[in-house]
């Protein structure tokens with residue numbers, strides 16, 4: 001109250017600072033999986049294995065065959081604001097990696113029992129650090145591991161009961177987590193992924209290089225019927241390039257749950273995009289039905305800001321109108337053959 005003496009100002013302990021940051025980055029097991037997969041992709045992995053127990057609350061283990069972390073850097077990888085991806089402002093502006101804040105591992109480590117094991121190819125042995133939600137109390141120990149990295153996250157939120165309370169059922173948490181894996185697997189056909197839950201294989205996806213292999217991956221991740229009711233899109237105009245698959249009206253959903261749109265490789269949920277797609281389908285889908293699509297938009301990185309927020313899938317286009325008109329006109333044209341003849345082009 002107003003009559004009380006002012007309290008002294010104190011700098012947060014590293015652990016508390018990390019736990020506060022974790023509140024933003026680590027909402028649920030799915031967010032941990034997203035961060036760990038992004039780290040594996042940033043490390044150039046071509047194979048990522050994800051092992052889950054009890055919806056991710058008991059165990060999340062992500063193993064990759066990427067570059068690895070040198071022994072001397074292992075403890076630092078768990079420290080806040082420690083990253084190998086950005087050393088300068090120039091690098092930040094030309095960023096090509098998915099991560100750069102150096103926050104994910106520190107945040108996850110502060111609210112779980114985390115073990116990080118790694119072996120770069122040029123190092124003869126693997127090493128391991130553990131952190132049990134303490135302040136960087138990490139001890140380096142030798143370990144067994146092939147080239148690459150494994151991050152094991154046990155007992156998520158064990159030391160933050162208030163957060164733990166917000167977790168939903170095992171099934172719901174796993175569904176969120178599987179959705180994250182699907183998005184990543186759709187954005188990187190060149191990487192092999194596997195996902196196991198409670199010792200059961202949910203997805204096992206080999207690297208998909210040809211269009212036929214890519215379509216097989218999509219059929220596995222979405223539904224086989226999507227692939228047999230989809231058109232291939234490949235179009236380019238004014239520095240914008242769109243590729244992918246759009247569902248025919250013969251395969252629609254009562255929920256917008258099979259809509260994947262990637263901008264420069266990152267999954268995006270965006271009003272401008274959503275509106276353009278909806279307009280393009282307007283006269284071919286019944287009211288209340290939603291189209292399915294897996295679409296990739298590529299444009300010069302100066303035309304889009306994808307790092308608006310670390311966890312939300314937002315983008316900011318420099319020229320929204322240009323992007324909207326491109327998406328609408330190209331999708332509208334792709335769907336021309338399934339539109340009643342006299343309607344072709346009439347909504348331009």
Ligand code: ADP
Nearest residue numbers: 039043077083084099100101102103104105149
């Ligand atoms: P950021 O990804 O923003 O750099 P993180 O906390 O996610 O921050 O990771 C910290 C650092 O740990 C990374 O910059 C990277 O050097 C290293 N690292 C994390 N995961 C991996 C991995 N799977 N393979 C190789 N290096 C990794």
Ligand code: MG
Nearest residue numbers: 035039099104
């Ligand atoms: Mg990261």
